[in-house]
Amino acid sequence: MLFPVDSALRTDARAVSADDTYDAVVVGSGISGAIIANELSRAGKRVLILEAGTGVDRTLAGYESYLSTFYGAASKDNQSPYPDNPNASMPRSPELRKLQPAETDSSSYMVQSGPYVTDTVFTRVFGGTTMHWEAKTPRMLPEDFNPRSRFGQGVDWPLSYDDLEADYQAAEREIGVSADVEDQTYLDQKFPEGYVFPMKGLPLSYLDKMVGKGIDDTKIELYGEQYPIKVRPYPQGRNGIPNPDYDGGKGYKPVGAVNTHEVEEGGRCQGNTNCVPLCPVQAKYHSGKTLAKALLNVQNPEKGTSPGKIDVLVQAVASKVVVDSDSGRVSALEVKVYKDPKSSEHETITVKGKIFVLASNAIETPRLMLASGLRSSSGLMGRNLMDHAYLLSWALMPEVCGTMRGTSCTGGIIDLRAGSFRSRQAAFSVDIHNDGWGWATGAPFTDLTELVDGHNRFGADLRRGLIDRVSRQLLLAFMIEVMPSESNRVTVDPQYTDQLGNMRPVVSFTVPEYSMRGAAYAREFAKTVFARLGAEDHTRYDPSDYGYVTYEGQGYAIRGGNHLAGTHIMGKDKSSSVVNTDQRSWDHENLYLVGGGSMPSIGTSNVTLTLAALCYRSARAMLKQLH
C-alpha cells in the first residue's frame, strides 16, 4: 500500500476556504482523526483534515528524514526525530527544569505552572502521537469502567466494557494488534467466543523469561489479600505473524510501510528496540496507515462503494472555533496556514462544514476550545487532566539477560491492575523494559563513561565490563493509574502565545495522593521482585529531578506517561461532563471533541486502543447526524 502521490502535494488553502461542501472538518491527523475520516469517507462523506505539522512523512524521503534526525540527535528523547516547528510546537522533556514553589515556567511550549512538572509529551506532526507511541494496546478491564461505584474513586463511565467490546475489535483490526487471547484472558478480561487477534502474540524476551523464572506463581499480599503474580506478554500494535484463524478463517494481511514500494518494509517487527520515538521500518502502526487506506479507497473504490473525497491541508493550525450565538452551533473554524515553519508569516482562512471534529489530543483540543472562549457550560473544559504516573525501579540481574534487544517492551506484571485494594490505592501495571536502564539513567552511555572515565577500563576489559553492566540491566516501569481531579487542568493565558499568536497550553498538575500511595507501594513491590530474582537494586531518586515528589517522608521521581486524557470528560449530563457517550459536545450539537480527553478514567491501560474504539462509536453517531 502506498500514499497516493497527489496526497503529498499541498492542498490549496484558498480552495479549501471557498469550499462549502465538506460534511466534516477534522482537526488533527492522529489516530482519532484518521479513523473518523476513514469511516466518514467510506460512507460517501466529504472530509477535510487539518494538520498543524508539515506532513513531510507522507513521502518516504520525509519519513527517512525523521530517522536521520534521530540518528544524529545528541539527546534521543521521545521527540528527537521531529524537528522544531515554532508554528506547531510540542513539549520536549530535555527542556524541563524543577520548579520553585508557586513558580511558573513558560520557557518551553507547554507552560508548566506546577507544582508537579510533567514530562508528558504529544507529537504535532502528520500522524500525531502515533508516530512516537510505543504501541502497547491493552483493553481497559471491565472494572475500570465504574471505579466510583466499585471503589469509591474517580467517576464512573457512562459506558460499560460490553458497550465498547465490538469497537475494541474494530480498533484491534485497524491498528493490527499482535496478541494471543489465552494470554490476555485474565482479571475478568472477556473476549467473545472464538475471537482471535489479527496477529499472533510477539514472543516474550529472554529478559522477560528470566524474570518469570524468578517470580512466576509466587504471591504477594496486599491489605490481607493474596495476589499471584507472573510475567505475561502485552498486546502490541506492531506487526507479527498473521493469525490464519482471524475473521472466521479469512486471516489478516498486515500493513507495512505506506510510502515505499521498492523496499517492502514493515510487514513484521524486526526488533529495532526503538518503538519510541520512531519505528524505522513502520512495522508499528501509525495513523498514516489508516489515512493511506482512506485516500487510496477514494482513488480506487472497492466494488460497490463510492467513498467521499478527503482533502488534507497541512501546515494549517486551527486557531478559533467560531460559534453561532443563537443556535450554539459551530459555524466555522479559523485556521492559520503557514508556508515555512521558521517564519510566522501566515494567512488566516475560515473553513466550513456540517460537523466539526476536534481530534488533536487531550491538551491541544481543550486549548483550542478555551482559546475560543468556550469553557463548556459544565465549566469542565480542560479540567480533570489525567496521565499515567510512571515510577521506575532498576536493578542488575545476577546473570547476563540479553538486555538491549527486542521491541521496547514485550512483557510485564499485570496482576495488580485489578483488586479490592483499589478502594485505597491506585492500581498499576509493570513493564519490563527490554532497553535497559536508559529511561532512568541514560544507559548505556552513562555506564560506558563511568567505566572509561571512572574505572579506567579499556580494551577487552571494558568489553567485559559492559556486558556485565548492561546486559544484566532490568528496568521495571510502573504505570500507575491517576483518577480525575478538577484542579489538574489545562488553561490558556493571553500572556503566553506561540509564533503564530495562538495561546499556548498552561498545565497545572498535582499527582493525587491515591496515585502516590500506589507509587509508594510500587517501590516496595519492586524491592520484593528484585529480592526474589537475586537482583541488585540500583534505584535512586534525585531530589533535584524535575519530577521529584515527596510522599510520607520518601521521595520519588515521577515521570509522565504520554497517556493524556480527561480534559473534555464524557458523561450522562451536561452539568457534569463536556461530551456525551458519542463524544459530541453537550453545548454545540455539530461539534465532536474526540480522543483521550473524553475518557472519564484510564485505569491501567495505555489510552490509544480505548480512544480508537470510542472513535468508531462516534463515527456512527456522526453518520446518523449527517443523514
Add this chain to the structure above:
Amino acid sequence: MNGQLESFIGLSILLTGFDAVRLRGSGMAEPYLKAIGAVLPPDVVGDLLSAYEQLPPGSERERERVLESEILGDPRLGPVARNLIVLWYCGSWTQLPPAWRAAFGESPLDTNRVISGAAYQAGLQWEAAGGHPPGANPQGYGAWASGPQRSRE
C-alpha cells in the same frame, strides 16, 4: 594519512578491545581520525599516535601496561584517548574536561555531539553488550526471545 590511519587503527584496537576487521569494517576509522584532527589542537593527534608507535613490542598485557602509563596516564593524551574510546563506542564526541581545555587549548568543535548518523549506527557499545543500536542493525523478529550470545558461550 595512510601511516596515521594504520597507527590510529592499531591504537583503537588496544583501546576498544575490538579487532582490526571490525574497526575497519565499521567504515568509521577515517572519519574519526579526521574528526579528532579537526577538534584537537595541532600536534595532539600526532603525539598520540607517536606515543602508540613507541609502545614496546611484546605481549598484549605488557603493551597495555605501557599504554596505561604513557598514554592513558598522561594528562594531555589520557583524556583524548578516553574520548576516543567513547567515540568508537557511541559515535559521539564528548567535550574534554575544563582543566584539559584550559591547559592545552579550546576548540569550537569541542562540544558534545553525535559525529554523524552513520557514527551512531556504528557505535560498538551495544554490540559489546550483545545488543544493537536502537533503531538500527536489528537482530530480526523474535531474536529477542533467545538467550544472548554471551550466555550461550
